[in-house]
Structure formats: C-alpha cells, structure tokens
Amino acid sequence: MEVNRRGFLRLSGAALASGVFVPWSMPEVQSSPQDRVGILYDSSKCIGCRACQMACKRWNKLPQETEVAETSPAEAANLYKLYDTPRDLSADTWTLIKLNKRSETDWHFMNYQCMHCADAACVTVCPSGALYKDERGFTAYDKSKCIGCGYCTQFCPYGVPALKTKSVLSGEAKAAKCTFCQDRVFSGIGGPFCAETCPVGALVWGSRAELLEAAKSRVEHLKSQGLGSVRLYGEHEAGGLGRLSIMFGEPGDYGWPVSPSTPAVARAWQDILQPLGTLAFGAAGLGVLAFYFIARRSIKMEEVE
Amino acid sequence: MIGNRVRGVQEMDQAGAVRIRWIPKYSAMERVFHWGHTVTFLLLAMTGMVLFFPFLGPLAQGASGEFTRLLHRAAAIAYGALPLIYIILEPRRAWMSLKSVFKVGRFDIEWVKGMIPYYMFGRHEAMAPQDRFNTGEKLNAVVIILGSVVFAITGLLMWFGKGFVPIGVFQAVVILHDIAMIVTVCMFIVHFYLAVVHPLMWAGLVSMRYGVTSAAYAQEHHALWYYGKERAEEIYEAHKAERSEDKK
Numbered sequence: 001m002e003v004n005r006r007g008f009l010r011l012s013g014a015a016l017a018s019g020v021f022v023p024w025s026m027p028e029v030q031s032s033p034q035d036r037v038g039i040l041y042d043s044s045k046c047i048g049c050r051a052c053q054m055a056c057k058r059w060n061k062l063p064q065e066t067e068v069a070e071t072s073p074a075e076a077a078n079l080y081k082l083y084d085t086p087r088d089l090s091a092d093t094w095t096l097i098k099l100n101k102r103s104e105t106d107w108h109f110m111n112y113q114c115m116h117c118a119d120a121a122c123v124t125v126c127p128s129g130a131l132y133k134d135e136r137g138f139t140a141y142d143k144s145k146c147i148g149c150g151y152c153t154q155f156c157p158y159g160v161p162a163l164k165t166k167s168v169l170s171g172e173a174k175a176a177k178c179t180f181c182q183d184r185v186f187s188g189i190g191g192p193f194c195a196e197t198c199p200v201g202a203l204v205w206g207s208r209a210e211l212l213e214a215a216k217s218r219v220e221h222l223k224s225q226g227l228g229s230v231r232l233y234g235e236h237e238a239g240g241l242g243r244l245s246i247m248f249g250e251p252g253d254y255g256w257p258v259s260p261s262t263p264a265v266a267r268a269w270q271d272i273l274q275p276l277g278t279l280a281f282g283a284a285g286l287g288v289l290a291f292y293f294i295a296r297r298s299i300k301m302e303e304v305e
Numbered sequence: 306m307i308g309n310r311v312r313g314v315q316e317m318d319q320a321g322a323v324r325i326r327w328i329p330k331y332s333a334m335e336r337v338f339h340w341g342h343t344v345t346f347l348l349l350a351m352t353g354m355v356l357f358f359p360f361l362g363p364l365a366q367g368a369s370g371e372f373t374r375l376l377h378r379a380a381a382i383a384y385g386a387l388p389l390i391y392i393i394l395e396p397r398r399a400w401m402s403l404k405s406v407f408k409v410g411r412f413d414i415e416w417v418k419g420m421i422p423y424y425m426f427g428r429h430e431a432m433a434p435q436d437r438f439n440t441g442e443k444l445n446a447v448v449i450i451l452g453s454v455v456f457a458i459t460g461l462l463m464w465f466g467k468g469f470v471p472i473g474v475f476q477a478v479v480i481l482h483d484i485a486m487i488v489t490v491c492m493f494i495v496h497f498y499l500a501v502v503h504p505l506m507w508a509g510l511v512s513m514r515y516g517v518t519s520a521a522y523a524q525e526h527h528a529l530w531y532y533g534k535e536r537a538e539e540i541y542e543a544h545k546a547e548r549s550e551d552k553k
Contacts, residue, residue: 125479127356128365145366147374149356150467154475168465171374265476273480277357277487284491288498291425296504299427 036137037185038208039195040215041111042246044222044230045202048083048097048109052194052203056095056113059181059193063092089113091164091176095194100253108248111203113194114139114160114178115234116242121262122152122161122177124270130175131161137208138180138242148173157238157260180242208242215244222246238262326520328531330437330512332398338391339513342449345384349456350490352377357483378464385457405436406446412529416440427505434528434537442509445496452489455481 056062065086083099089112101107116138123131123139130145131152152161152175166172181192190196191205198204204211215232222230229248234241238260251258331339352373355364365373392399415433417440422428438446459482462470470478499506500513508526512518523530528537 127359128362128370129359130366147356147365147370151479154467154472154479159472163467169378171378171464172371263476265480269480269483273483273487274357274359277483280487280491281494284494288494288502292498292502292504294425295427298425299504 035135036208036242037180037191037205038116038137038211038242038244039113039180039192039203039205040211040244040246042202042204042215042218043108043110043248044218044227044246045200046097046109046111047200047202048099049199050097051197051199052111053093053095053097055193055197056178057093059184060094060179062094065090065092089160089162089177091162091174094176094178098254100249102249102253106248110245110247110254111194112160112254113243114180115158115238116178116180117157117238117240117260118242119239119262121155121157121238121266124262124266125151125155127151134180134182136185138182138185139177140182141175141177141179143174143176146174148175150175152177155263155266157257157263159255208240208244211244215246218246327517328520328523329516330518330523331516332395333516334391334395335398335402336513336516338387341387342384345380345387346489346493348380349377349384350486350493352380353486357486381456381460384453388453402438402446403450405438406443406450408436408443413440413443424499424503424505429525432526434532434541435526435530437527437530439526441499445492448492449489452485452492455485456489459485 057064084096086093086096089096094113096112098110098112099107100110118133118137120131120133120139123133126132127149128145128147130142130147132140132142134140148163148165148171150163150173153159153163161175161177163173163175166174178192181194184190184193195203195205212235219230219232227248231247232244233247233251233256234244237257247254355361355370355373364370412433412435416435419428419432420441423432459478462475462478463482466478467475500509508518508522518527520531524532528540531537532540
C-alpha cells in the first residue's frame with residue numbers, strides 16, 4: 001500500500017490519539033448493543049489453513065513457540081492431536097486452530113482466541129486496570145499497566161490470558177492475550193488481522209448485532225442441510241461473547257464451559273471484600289479515635305500517678 | 306512514675322525518694338523480633354494495599370509497580386524469617402511465649418469484662434491478675450500469629466505456585482490472603498492505639514523498647530507473672546472482698 005503525505009499524517013494523528021486516549025478510556029464503559037463489534041468464527045467454513053494464526057503472530061510481532069510440547073501417550077494414541085501446534089494458547093500464541101475429531105467422519109476445526117466476554121472475569125479481577133472493557137465491547141489490554149500478578153490467567157473461564165514470566169523470584173511478568181487488534185481498530189487500519197486474513201470467510205468481524213443475525217441464519221441454513229449438531233455459541237454466554245462461534249458438537253468437546261460466568265470468588269473480592277476492608281479499617285480507625293477522646297476526658301492522669 | 310499504680314507497695318530508699326526496681330521482661334531478640342515485625346508488617350501492608358484498593362491502582366503500575374512488587378517480596382522474606390530466627394536462637398523462650406499466648410483461663414474472661422471500664426475510664430481496681438502477657442496482648446498475638454501463617458502459606462502459593470496450583474485453589478488463596486490482611490490490619494490499628502496512643506498504656510511501650518518493666522507495674526498488671534498463680538489469686542480475692550465490703 002502506498003502511503004501519501006496526507007494519509008501518513010492522518011494515520012499518525014490517529015495513532016497518537018489512540019495512544020493518548022486509550023489509557024483514559026477506563027473500565028465500566030457500558031456498550032450499547034448497536035456499536036459493539038465482534039468476530040464470528042464459522043467452523044463449517046474453516047479449512048484449517050492457519051492463516052489466522054500466522055496473521056496474529058505477524059501483526060502482534062509474536063515470536064514462535066520455543067518450547068515444544070512433549071507428546072503424551074494419550075496424544076500418541078490419537079495421532080490427530082498432533083495437528084494442534086502449538087498445543088494451547090500462550091503468551092506468544094493468541095490465535096490457534098485445533099482439530100476436534102469425534103469420529104473418523106465427524107471432525108471439525110476450532111479457532112481458539114479471546115472470547116471478549118461482555119462480563120469479563122479477567123477485567124473484574126485485574127487490580128491495575130490493565131484489562132478493561134472498551135466502549136466498543138472488546139476486552140482491551142494495556143500492557144504498560146500490567147503488573148504480572150496473573151489473576152486474569154487464573155479467573156478466565158476459558159483459560160485465555162497467559163503469563164510471560166521473566167523471573168519467578170522477583171515476580172516480573174506480563175500477561176498477554178488477544179487484544180482484538182485494538183491498535184488496528186483505533187487507528188482505522190481495519191479490523192482484527194486474523195479476520196481480515198481468513199481466505200474463506202470463516203473468520204469475519206463487524207458489528208456484533210449484524211454478525212449475530214448472520215450467524216443465526218447460517219445455523220438455520222446448516223440445520224436445513226441436515227447438520228443437526230451445529231450450534232451458535234456466544235450469544236448469551238458470560239453476558240454475550242464478542243467472539244461468536246458456529247460450532248459442531250457440545251461446548252465441552254472444545255473445553256468450553258456450557259454456561260461460563262465470572263467466578264463467584266472474583267465477585268466476592270470486588271463487591272464484598274474491598275468494601276468490607278474499607279469499612280473495617282474505617283471503623284477500627286474511627287473507633288479508636290472515639291475511645292481516645294473518651295479515655296482522655298474520663299481518665300484523670302494525676303489520680304493514677 | 307512507671308506503673309500507673311493504684312495500689313501496691315512503694316519502695317523508698319534511705320533518702321525517702323521512690324526507688325524503681327526494674328525487672329527484665331523481654332529479651333533483646335524478642336524486641337528485635339517485635340520491631341522488625343512491626344516495620345515489615347507495615348511495609349507489607351502498604352505495598353500490598355496497592356492491589357487491594359482500586360484507587361491505589363496507579364501505584365501498582367510501571368516503575369512504581371516494580372518497586373512495590375520487589376519491596377513486598379523482600380519484606381515478606383524478612384517477615385517470615387524473623388519468627389524463625391527467634392525460634393532457632395531462643396527456642397525455650399519462644400516456646401514459653403507461645404504457650405502463654407495460647408493459654409486461656411477464667412482470668413481472661415474476667416479481664417475482658419473489665420476491659421471497657423479500664424480502657425475508657427481508667428478503673429483498674431477490678432482487673433483480674435494477668436500473666437506476662439495480658440489478655441489483650443494475647444489476643445493480638447494469636448491473631449497476628451494465625452494471620453501470619455495464612456499469609457505465609459497463601460503468599461508462597463501465589464509466588465511460586467502459579468500454574469501448578471489448581472485454579473479453584475488459587476482463587477481461594479487470593480481471597481484468603483486478603484481476608485488475613487483485613488483482620489490483621491484491624492488488629493494492628495487497635496494494638497497501635499492501646500500500645501502507643503492510649504494515655505495510660507505507655508509502660509508496655511517502655512518495656513518493648515528497653516526490655517524491662519518496673520516491679521510496681523508488674524505487681525499491678527502482671528500479678529500472675531510476678532507473684533505466681535497462688536499468691537496472685539490470694540491477693541485478687543482479698544481485694545475483691547475488700548471492695549465488696551467498701552460498697553456495703
């Protein structure tokens with residue numbers, strides 16, 4: 001693409017603006033369903049070419065996986081498992097295609113990436129505000145704010161965020177996950193690179209409401225073709241996922257919870273423990289202050305020597 | 306004079322001046338332990354709270370975040386090492402202190418009953434005789450000891466166990482660490498008030514600084530420790546009878 005002067009200025013202006021405004025577009029921004037963006041993955045169209053996987057690596061400048069997973073006996077018995085390379089999402093792999101084989105004739109691909117839940121557990125537990133809900137509905141991530149506590153990796157119902165640990169001893173680490181290519185979206189270059197790269201339209205992005213309509217009619221169409229096990233995943237799960245999936249079989253086949261939600265303990269932390277702590281410290285502080293004034297008035301020091 | 310005395314025997318020297326007899330109460334190790342624990346506890350609370358209160362979140366980010374993260378870990382090592390050093394260097398004293406801290410008797414219940422009149426209005430006459438630690442100090446010690454055990458286990462799990470510990474356990478561990486923090490910090494506020502701020506309570510601060518207490522103060526406030534169990538009970542019952550006769 002040729003970049004002329006005006007285009008360059010506009011682009012850098014947008015980049016600057018995104019750099020300035022992203023950190024201040026803080027959490028708790030409720031998105032209306034109309035302007036919420038999303039990604040739709042259609043397993044019935046996916047050919048497993050992994051272009052999305054490579055696009056993700058390229059745009060986000062993610063290095064290749066250095067640790068090669070050992071093949072477990074169970075995986076050796078199901079050789080198709082070896083298709084999954086690498087085995088799981090990690091701090092360096094934010095998009096991954098896996099093969100799900102239920103029988104010799106019944107197998108499908110699945111694309112794994114961040115689900116961009118409306119009700120995101122990772123955002124609830126993130127203590128530094130590095131993870132936040134963007135007004136367009138995706139679960140955004142500001143790496144400079146991440147402190148490496150790893151709570152997001154432990155509370156996400158899909159196990160998506162991963163921690164890249166520099167030193168266990170000092171605790172220096174950064175979490176990483178799919179960001180919905182927020183840099184591309186904000187600077188107006190386009191949508192998530194995975195969706196833009198997909199050669200067969202299995203991965204598309206756009207207004208979530210529109211994607212939802214398209215997905216529903218696609219599921220109806222596939223059912224009318226005799227594919228009974230097809231379903232849409234993500235319409236209501238975890239407050240509605242930003243990543244909708246047309247999939248075959250059960251969510252459990254893919255390691256996904258049927259009804260994911262923010263763990264109750266995560267809610268307890270924010271809704272009960274923090275107010276309780278504030279209240280307890282305040283009560284203790286004010287209590288001893290009140291006791292101090294009562295004691296000072298009522299105890300006559302000269303009498304007690 | 307040292308001791309807030311209400312009753313007890315004044316000891317005079319030949320010139321008629323009041324003579325203070327100092328008796329040892331805390332060893333040097335115990336004082337280092339106590340003050341070291343105070344400093345590291347405060348450091349840990351301050352560096353830990355940046356994750357607890359959302360409005361302190363900015364302090365956890367960037368360079369200051371790296372600093373608080375390192376400080377929290379360094380202070381945690383000292384916080385955990387201090388009691389271990391105490392136990393290794395003075396095992397008998399440590400065992401003695403631990404035993405007396407966890408011992409609950411009828412005098413503790415009576416002490417709690419007399420607590421409010423004493424701390425708010427300075428009425429010491431009714432206080433039950435106490436051991437080397439009084440009931441309040443024992444309560445503080447028990448809360449801090451149990452809290453520290455929770456801190457140590459949950460802290461080490463969060464530090465080294467991420468990825469190895471099952472996710473449900475890790476989630477509980479994060480919550481437990483916070484609960485222990487809330488309880489111990491509240492205890493610390495009360496302990497700080499009674500030991501440092503309260504107008505009557507400076508004798509304890511002096512003992513924790515210099516390791517000694519005056520005999521007069523020990524007679525009044527730690528009779529079980531000073532006189533032994535039998536004699537302390539005798540004196541206590543006699544005073545009780547005296548007071549009830551006065552009322553009649």
